[in-house]
Amino acid sequence: xxxxxxxxxxxxxxxxxxxxxxxxxxxxxxxxxxxxxxxxxxxxxxxxxxxxxxxxxxxxxxxxxxxxxxxxxxxxxxxxxxxxxxxxxxxxxxxxxxxxxxxxxxxxxxxxxxxxxxxxxxxxxxxxxxxxxxxxxxxxxxxxxxxxxxxxxxxxxxxxxxxxxxxxxxxxxxxxxxxxxxxxxxxxxxxxxxxxxxxxxxxxxxxxxxxxxxxxxxxxxxxxxxxxxxxxxxxxxxxxxxxxxxxxxxxxxxxxxxxxxxxxxxxxxxxxxxxxxxxxxxxxxxxxxxx
Amino acid sequence: xxxxxxxxxxxxxxxxxxxxxxxxxxxxxxxxxxxxxxxxxxxxxxxxxxxxxxxxxxxxxxxxxxxxxxxxxxxxxxxxxxxxxxxxxxxxxxxxxxxxxxxxxxxxxxxxxxxxxxxxxxxxxxxxxxxxxxxxxxxxxxxxxxxxxxxxxxxxxxxxxxxxxxxxxxxxxxxxxxxxxxxxxxxxxxxxxxxxxxxxxxxxxxxxxxxxxxxxxxxxxxxxxxxxxxxxxxxxxxxxxxxxxxxxxxxxxxxxxxxxxxxxxxxxxxxxxxxxxxxxxxxxxxxxxxxxxxx
Numbered sequence: 001x002x003x004x005x006x007x008x009x010x011x012x013x014x015x016x017x018x019x020x021x022x023x024x025x026x027x028x029x030x031x032x033x034x035x036x037x038x039x040x041x042x043x044x045x046x047x048x049x050x051x052x053x054x055x056x057x058x059x060x061x062x063x064x065x066x067x068x069x070x071x072x073x074x075x076x077x078x079x080x081x082x083x084x085x086x087x088x089x090x091x092x093x094x095x096x097x098x099x100x101x102x103x104x105x106x107x108x109x110x111x112x113x114x115x116x117x118x119x120x121x122x123x124x125x126x127x128x129x130x131x132x133x134x135x136x137x138x139x140x141x142x143x144x145x146x147x148x149x150x151x152x153x154x155x156x157x158x159x160x161x162x163x164x165x166x167x168x169x170x171x172x173x174x175x176x177x178x179x180x181x182x183x184x185x186x187x188x189x190x191x192x193x194x195x196x197x198x199x200x201x202x203x204x205x206x207x208x209x210x211x212x213x214x215x216x217x218x219x220x221x222x223x224x225x226x227x228x229x230x231x232x233x234x235x236x237x238x239x240x241x242x243x244x245x246x247x248x249x250x251x252x253x254x255x256x257x258x259x260x261x262x263x264x265x266x267x268x269x270x271x272x273x274x275x276x277x278x279x280x281x282x283x284x285x286x287x288x289x290x291x
Numbered sequence: 292x293x294x295x296x297x298x299x300x301x302x303x304x305x306x307x308x309x310x311x312x313x314x315x316x317x318x319x320x321x322x323x324x325x326x327x328x329x330x331x332x333x334x335x336x337x338x339x340x341x342x343x344x345x346x347x348x349x350x351x352x353x354x355x356x357x358x359x360x361x362x363x364x365x366x367x368x369x370x371x372x373x374x375x376x377x378x379x380x381x382x383x384x385x386x387x388x389x390x391x392x393x394x395x396x397x398x399x400x401x402x403x404x405x406x407x408x409x410x411x412x413x414x415x416x417x418x419x420x421x422x423x424x425x426x427x428x429x430x431x432x433x434x435x436x437x438x439x440x441x442x443x444x445x446x447x448x449x450x451x452x453x454x455x456x457x458x459x460x461x462x463x464x465x466x467x468x469x470x471x472x473x474x475x476x477x478x479x480x481x482x483x484x485x486x487x488x489x490x491x492x493x494x495x496x497x498x499x500x501x502x503x504x505x506x507x508x509x510x511x512x513x514x515x516x517x518x519x520x521x522x523x524x525x526x527x528x529x530x531x532x533x534x535x536x537x538x539x540x541x542x543x544x545x546x547x548x549x550x551x552x553x554x555x556x557x558x559x560x561x562x563x564x565x566x567x568x569x570x571x572x573x574x575x576x577x578x579x580x581x582x583x584x585x586x
Contacts, residue, residue, distance in 0.1 A: 175392055175395075176387045176388075176389055176392045176393045177392065177393055177394060177395040179348075179351075179353055179385070179387065180385070180387065180393055180403070181406075182353060183351055183352075183353070183380060183383075183384065183385055184380075184406050184407060184410045184411075185377070185380050185410045185411070186406075186410070195395055198395075198397040198398075199395070199396070199397055
């Protein structure tokens with residue numbers, strides 16, 4: 001309860017954070033209820049079925065965003081694609097944050113040669129050009145599932161989170177309150193969980209947001225060049241279809257514009273959350289005018 | 292229960308780049324014994340960088356010395372059995388220098404006291420625990436209702452440092468390792484704090500290792516004093532003797548560095564530590580190396 005009011009206060013004091021979170025919340029809600037929305041759009045027919053409607057219908061009252069080359073409703077496609085894109089963001093963001101946090105805490109708290117080995121390893125992964133490798137990997141792995149792509153992307157995105165969090169752990173572990181916990185018989189794991197972790201929540205949040213964003217755009221990148229996982233439609237694949245079929249020349253502009261607008265919004269929202277969190281927890285970035 | 296804390300030839304090195312030897316020696320062959328009986332105050336005086344805080348970390352088991360050993364009840368503190376370790380932890384407690392950084396800003400200050408209650412098994416009942424906490428807060432002249440439920444930033448430095456004393460009061464250790472506890476407090480709060488320490492010595496039989504750079508607080512506390520410079524203890528003895536008849540040039544320097552409260556007597560003829568090097572060599576030749584008496 002106390003934490004909840006603190007969070008609410010933080011959000012109230014930072015318009016950037018509030019706007020970013022609001023946009024995210026709407027998107028997540030749309031994604032969660034996407035099966036229902038799709039059903040609502042289609043009525044008795046499944047709007048995502050091939051040849052559900054006429055092909056290349058222009059936007060109108062029946063089909064707000066028109067239909068695509070197979071006669072599928074674009075609005076329904078966009079809604080379910082948003083859900084897929086957010087899923088990949090959540091999967092990859094979660095994996096890379098968890099891995100990054102564990103590596104960062106072990107390296108930062110234990111120090112010594114463990115830190116040396118882990119930091120060198122993260123450093124190596126950090127400088128590998130990710131996207132060409134992802135292309136190569138997905139070209140080899142035919143019929144990969146969404147989850148597998150998420151894992152593939154997070155292999156390369158956890159080092160970012162690990163680096164930033166490790167630096168924070170290094171600065172926090174020599175605080176006197178850690179010493180006090182040690183003379184109060186607290187174990188290492190307990191110190192990490194109760195003394196360090198709460199102070200690092202904003203950094204972990206930022207790490208999650210940026211890896212999720214990286215994963216979403218990584219998948220869009222793969223889909224746009226036609227190398228995405230099979231069987232699912234994400235925002236990138238709609239763009240791919242639009243480019244491939246020359247949808248713009250056929251008047252089906254929503255197929256191209258709407259996914260891009262959604263991705264831009266998502267990018268803006270996550271960045272606003274990042275910047276907002278940083279402003280809240282880094283006083284040097286706060287305006288000088290005060291409240 | 293009552294035992295001894297002994298440092299035997301403790302040496303602490305730290306890796307350092309850009310130093311000829313590749314390391315710096317923060318603590319160099321330091322030996323002394325703190326006895327719990329009779330309770331006493333032993334001050335450790337030295338300038339910043341002389342190694343006094345490192346000694347505190349060694350004694351508290353936060354830093355394993357490179358060589359030598361810290362013995363509690365005759366046993367190395369890094370090789371204690373489970374039950375011995377529990378007893379050592381309970382019996383040797385710190386008061387740290389910085390009253391701001393000692394509290395985790397995420398939690399209310401009560402947590403530090405509750406942790407002590409739970410971790411050291413003082414009591415299992417909540418009401419009894421609260422009673423203990425309030426009693427200890429009153430013992431350090433804090434009103435429980437003014438501090439409990441507050442966050443660290445809502446309290447003054449003196450209040451926070453006294454909460455640390457309340458924690459010590461609850462645990463009743465035989466040894467308090469106080470690492471510059473008053474250096475960040477103003478003069479009035481400082482006296483208050485020192486009085487509480489002396490009370491603890493008298494009423495609860497706690498022996499304090501008082502680490503400081505400030506000779507006036509040493510004088511106020513009385514007892515024994517050890518003077519440390521560059522990781523070595525160069526002089527030790529009762530406060531009155533050391534203050535009035537310092538034998539080591541560094542002690543003289545420290546004493547000379549206390550500004551006189553006299554506007555006509557300007558603070559001019561100070562010697563600096565660098566000049567001391569030569570004198571120190573002379574002194575070494577002249578005076579025999581100090582023994583390691585049991586204080």
